[in-house]
Amino acid sequence: MDLTYSPTDEAFRAEVRAFLEDHLAGEFKGLKGLGGPGRDHEALPERLAWNRHLAREGWTAVGWPVEHGGRGLSLWQQVIFHEEYARADAPGRVNHLGEELLGPTLLAFGTPAQQARFLPPIVAVEELWAQGYSEPNAGSDLANVQTRARLSEDGSQWVLDGQKVWTSNAHFSQWLFVVARSEPGSQRHQGLSFLLVPIDQPGVEVRPIEQLTGGSEFNEVFLTDARTDADLIVGEPGRGWGVAMGLLGLERGVSTLGQVVGFARELDALIALARATGVWDDAVLRDRMLHSRVELEALRSFALRTLSLVGNGEDSAAGGGAGSIFKLAWAGWHRRLGELAMDVVGTGGLLADAAPYELSTWQRLFLFSRADTIYGGSDEVQRNILAERVLGLPREPRG
Structure with missing residues (x-):
């Protein structure tokens, strides 16, 4: 598999990077880093304004067909957009469920009337x-x-x-x-x-x-x-089960590459904290952080390979099992990162930053990452999918 980008793709990367640098300024400058996992309550009106600004500038639904309001970007250009969005520390988007899940589902299963009614407000971020x-x-x-x-x-x-x-x-x-x-x-x-x-x-x-x-x-x-x-x-x-499963397959699409970039940002910040506090000198903790770095690089490579297979029609969320494997891999990695963060912070992580319940970045990461192995399909469900649908093992007994 060739994971290199063409000159055209690299030019597109430069375009995305320049746009975000120019526009995450002024009234939107203070939104950087807000609204991530476990922080969805932060600056909701301001993030909604930012999302609508993206829409006016043509940066929503980037993978949708042009005739439905999208940019019609290739798979790899969509990857580039999500990676650069994460690298810019741009705020969490409030329209993810409409743009990344329901919209593509309507493109695949919806009637022309449903598409005409619902897709334009999703692109414009007018209906959530x-x-x-x-x-x-x-x-x-x-x-x-x-x-x-x-x-x-x-x-x-x-x-x-x-x-x-x-x-x-x-x-x-x-x-x-x-x-x-x-x-x-x-x-x-x-x-x-x-x-x-x-x-x-x-x-x-x-x-x-x-x-x-x-x-x-x-x-x-x-x-x-x-x-x-x-x-x-x-x-x-x-016959809604097929539609529901089609939507869940989209849940592990190109935006997951941006998620991996976000993970790298968290790990970099944790390593910086360890160096600043002297924890880096602890050989065991240092080894765990370096091991996390290697695992993260492997995650990114696996994600790119998965998307390549899906793009070539060689795999699907259930069929080849790559989506389930990736969900198991990143969820476990992020949960371990939360545990590692608490070990780096030490006993200070047992107390809230301020009363009554102000959490630090690392406390919030630890608490939220406990849910990673549950939402979006629990670890148990992913393992059953792999066992039953990929390996052909007997179905789990149901009481």
């Missing part, structure tokens, strides 16, 4: 989306979804009842994409539908969940006689 997948008894086991959807008597609307949990961004989004059971008596993957539901209505109640990091990225969402138009179903009724 939340993900309504997990439930109290259907988290990693998504096929156990119990939220119900039925057509109204006149057939004009879907009516939804149920509860979603760990719903990212629901507290500031306008729309929710929901997996619901639309065929009574159906079980597991059968009888599910993928629906687009407006949040601002009497039948939708959003309750933020306060996390250990102090923010409330996640929410409980209660659906009680909630309604959406009958044509706002993506794919065929009862």
Whole structure:
């Protein structure tokens, strides 16, 4: 596999780098580094303004087809954009679920009418989306979804009842994409539908969940006689599982390379702290930090190889297992980095920076990274995917 970039790609890298240097200035200069993992609550209105500025300048949905408002960038140019965005320490984007997940899903499965209605507001960052997948008894086991959807008597609307949990961004989004059971008596993957539901209505109640990091990225969402138009179903009724899995496959796309760059920034900062405090002289801790560096380089190479295989049609999120392997690898690495950070900080990491609960960067990293092996598909689920779908081993017994 050739991991070198062409002169055209390097020229594009210079263009992205120059844009971010010029525009992360003035009113946006103070946003650098804000809104990362565990810090989604930071400067939300200002980050939304920055996202809309990116949209006006043509830097949202960069991989989408031009006819749908994107830039039509190649796979490697998308990688370059996400890497440079992370290197510039640009703020966390508030439109990730719409731009990186739902939008491409509508491009693949949506009707022309759905694409015309929803894609332009996503590109312009005028409508934000939340993900309504997990439930109290259907988290990693998504096929156990119990939220119900039925057509109204006149057939004009879907009516939804149920509860979603760990719903990212629901507290500031306008729309929710929901997996619901639309065929009574159906079980597991059968009888599910993928629906687009407006949040601002009497039948939708959003309750933020306060996390250990102090923010409330996640929410409980209660659906009680909630309604959406009958044509706002993506794919065929009862066949929403394929749509839902297609969306989850996109979750591990090119933006993960920017994630790896962000990890490198965290590791660099931790090494700098260790040098400044003298912890670097501890041979055991120094070895762990250097080992983390080597692992991170291997992660990046594996991610590039994975994307290359997907781009050539040789792999998929489930088929070849590369997506699951990468999720296991980066989640474990980042969780270990959080533990290493606490060892570098020492006993001072046991106390909050200030009352009542002001956390340091390293405390927040440690606490948030505990969730890395759970969200986006838990380690157990990824291992089952690899065992059952890739290696052909017997299915895990289900009680």
